[in-house]
Amino acid sequence: MVIIAVQRALKMDSRYLLVLGLGLLLRWAVSLHPHSGQRKPPMFGDYEAQRHWMEVTHNLPLADWYRNTTDNDLLYWGLDYPPLTAYHSYLCGAVAARVDPSFVALHASRGLETPEHRLFMRATVLVADLLVFLPAALWFAVALRRSRAVTLTVLAVLVLYPGLLLIDHGHFQYNGVSLGLMVAAAAALLGRRDATGAALFSLALNYKQMELYHALPFFCYLLGTCLRQRTWAASVGKLAKIGAATVLTFGLVWLPFLVDAQRAVEVGARLFPFNRGLFEDKVANFWCSLSVVYKVKQLHSVAAIASMCLSTTALFLLPTNLLLLADPTPHNLLLSLLNSALTFFLFSFQVHEKSILLAALPAAMLFPDYPLSSLWFLLASTLSMLPLLLKDDLLLATVATTVFFTVAVNMATGVLDAGRRAAAPKQRSRLTTTSGGPPADPCSRWAVPALYLSLTGYAVLALTSVTVSPPERYPDLWPVLVSLYSFAHFAGFFLYYHLIQFQFFDEKFKVC
């Protein structure tokens, strides 16, 4: 996939490679900052979890990967992602053993934080992005079939998005793989390669079960496309192809685990732990915000809460996905991906603040159509993770990448200038030709100042979080304030993007 993508890109426009190179440079730069759980024994953080999985998959037989044994203590970062993550860890572990066996020594390598090992771990994320996310982003940008300027812009937005940079290369995770596979699936669907898209999304789902947030839109789009074929036979044929691709992909990934039913059950138990509660840290969703005034966790049983979450999520999922089923266009697919992910984020059970990335990527993919709101959402999603980023000592990286992203996007598209242009038409405009930038429109008269105001709010919150210590009665005051502030943003976007999808706005507002 990489070589084909590169060749295609080189033939089209060498600037694509420049954008990708810039993305690589920023990734490397962020990776110089601290990772999650650095120097924090005994549990450390996500970085140690990933290292531990390399250790477990390298040393133990496959049957024991998800099983609690003397050699595999599931309470110390047990594997809780589907098998594809386990295979990836196995691969990295194999390379690690070649480089330096002490990296994956069973039990002895716990809490390892030497500079060489750190370099190795950071390199694995970079390589994963190089092989999966960056080609997928390029594929998607090209698959949009828009002008060169728009392709470059969408590529830049996807590749430079600070939230993903900070979580993957700062905090340390491999979201780029699952999100990259999802983006590639969307690209395949844009190019009418439905079976390929289904297979790619199945891979994404088998890498991280969080991709279930995106499952319904993909399903409705594919079903809708099948139903819209000219003949009944064609519909069935297409459905069969897609079904076969999905089943085959799942089968191949799960093959070693289907040999013994017990193994599959163990994996399932790790993937869906229902005993963990409504939410852990402060998260910018509906239930956590409600809990500030109405203590949901204390007033209801776990079963009642679970059914509340299920019903609200299901309720809000219906409109957007039914619309997609009725009108399966790529544009609707992207909007449904965004709306579904946002629904799950706001109303579902056991949501982490990192899950906002699942809504942010579709928003980034929609950048050409709604530049201002997309930019705003991307910034809000990054900054909503401030409590997590501050805990990891990533404030400097956050500020740098966010500022860079905003300035770069504005330089490329003039998105933040539209307001000024509409307000003061006598000023010399920066864009003499419309290279994909939005025309001056009345909605940006209030939207751009509102964006700046929202960013100022985040800046104030960040500043107070690091300088002022919270009062004794409310030790979690700053994270709660950040999540409430972000919830307000996400609720607003939830409404906005639904209205967009149902075309409540006329042409003027669509550009926002």
Added chain:
Amino acid sequence: MLEVQNLNYASPATILFQRLTVIASDFVLLVGVKKCADTVPGQGTYLTSPRVRLAALTLGSAGLIMVDHIHFQYNGLLIGLLLISYAHMTQGRFLKSAFFFTVLLNMKHIFLYLAPAYFVFLLRNYCVTIPAGGWLPRPQLANTAKLGLVVLGVFGLSLAPFVALGQLPQLVSRLFPFKRGLCHAYWAPNIWVFYNLADKLAVFGARQLGVSVPGSSAASMTGGLVQDVEHALLPAVRPAATFALSAAAMLPALVTLWRRPADAAAFLRALVQCALCSFLLGWHVHEKAVLLAVVPLAVLALRSGPEARLYLLLSAAAHVSLGPLLFAGREAPARLLLAGLHAGYAAQALPAAAGPPSRAYTGYLAGLAAVAVYDVIGHRALGLDGRWPFLPLLVTSLYCAVGVVYCWLALYWHMLFRVEGGQKIKVR
């Protein structure tokens, strides 16, 4: 962090503070870029305007990022002052230009390399006039007096406290240390690389022939130590000789400058040439000094295809030669990505020259990439780490020196035979 005894004090807050000062001082570079870019006509979108392109090539210059923001220096500030001075010169504001240059001289004396160009240009265009009919220069006493006042005034302000405290000899000896040897521990890619190599080969050849050579120890110059070491077979090079050679090399550029009055582009070309001459032939040159030639060349490259092509080659060679500054393993991707991105951007943002580049040109650039990768991981991957540890540095110096020398000669050719007169400054 301000206590004198606290050597190597590096708390995180100190590091953050110092890094931020470099970033803040880059605003001067931003001002310089803006002033210079405004002299270049531009059209098209914002992203392809001369201002943005020049900013990307200077503020985003791989060399400046590597030296200023990673290695840590304040070259951005200084080059910004140089660009401001040049911008004033293009608008005929000679006194302001001289003022900024003198300030620059008093901040880093390496800019003495560029002083001859300033001297000749100011002399020709401000201190004397040559009437249309004749050749005899007529001195402009008022102008000369004003210029002298500005220059001496700045020097006076800067040096007065040290003169008053009797510290001037000490100052001079710190500023101009001649005991450090012809080359730095890492050979800057200049002419002396070839001279050193020739000497080493001569020694090797002599030994094979059975001739004993006195005073030639095994790793006298490549051992990585900063010391004054004599060449074994070839004649020893003295500081005075390097000085004379640099001056001689600069002469054609200065003569051309004299003969092209009120030509701002010619002035900038002369500046770049002076920087290159002294880089190639000077005493104890640091590889960072190449930036003095590369960054101003970007201003010329914005307007002219042939110069853009030269800029691409020179900047690529310069950035690869700066790579060894970042020797830590975790900085390795930076060297390759920064240099590659800079070259890629320059290739597509600068004006194209007529006709495709020659095979040698593209071959050299490909070789540069290979050398860079070899220096970063190739040498270790081949397992040669223990036997010849100096080899990657030697190869880098040598290969980049070839590129720099070529650019120097090509720029001379361009300056002397190709270029026509540029826009004239209004002489006041």
